[in-house]
Amino acid sequence: LFDTTDLTTGVAFKQVSMKYREKQLRNFDRDVKAAGEQRFISPFIEGTARFMDNRLVVNAGVRYDNVRNYDGKAKDTDPFRGREPYDETYGSETWDNFSPKIGLVYHPDVLTTLRTSFVSGYRTPSLFELYKPHVRSGGRFLRRANPELDPEKIQTWEAGAERIFFDNLWIRATYYH
Numbered sequence: 001l002f003d004t005t006d007l008t009t010g011v012a013f014k015q016v017s018m019k020y021r022e023k024q025l026r027n028f029d030r031d032v033k034a035a036g037e038q039r040f041i042s043p044f045i046e047g048t049a050r051f052m053d054n055r056l057v058v059n060a061g062v063r064y065d066n067v068r069n070y071d072g073k074a075k076d077t078d079p080f081r082g083r084e085p086y087d088e089t090y091g092s093e094t095w096d097n098f099s100p101k102i103g104l105v106y107h108p109d110v111l112t113t114l115r116t117s118f119v120s121g122y123r124t125p126s127l128f129e130l131y132k133p134h135v136r137s138g139g140r141f142l143r144r145a146n147p148e149l150d151p152e153k154i155q156t157w158e159a160g161a162e163r164i165f166f167d168n169l170w171i172r173a174t175y176y177h
Contacts, residue, residue, distance in 0.1 A: 004050040008061075014040040018127040029078065034132040034145060036072040036090075038124075040065065057105040059117075067124045067151075068094045072131045074145035083144075090131065090147040097122045097151065116159040125149040 022032040046061030072090035103117035131145045160174035
């Protein structure tokens with residue numbers, strides 16, 4: 001935008017498909033299957049501005065995520081430990097989220113840096129986590145598909161400082177939560 005300001009914008013797109021089938025060597029009658037589709041559309045914008053002869057740098061951005069899960073299926077004809085066989089089809093689901101971030105870096109002199117940031121993060125469950133039954137070698141059933149999982153969200157902040165001493169000693173400390 002200007003000599004001291006950069007702006008980055010874009011859209012991330014991802015289409016994921018899963019088709020899983022397992023045949024047991026010990027139990028040829030057992031049929032374990034899973035399938036599903038997931039589509040991600042994520043526009044983002046980020047700006048970096050430098051002030052005071054690049055001694056102060058401000059970085060801020062936001063990302064919007066739209067994730068749609070559909071065509072989810074899971075089947076196990078012979079689950080372990082007396083659990084009932086199942087063959088399920090799951091409804092589609094859409095999740096939306098805004099993830100902002102901001103960071104500040106200040107250089108009071110050429111040997112010292114002070115920084116802080118706040119970030120909001122977001123992770124949707126994978127198709128594997130949502131729809132695939134988990135089976136170990138030997139055919140032991142460990143868990144069913146879990147289409148009830150929700151996205152994980154995190155808010156984190158950090159503050160730190162670093163300093164160079166004697167031209168060859170660099171000390172850096174960071175606190176994050």
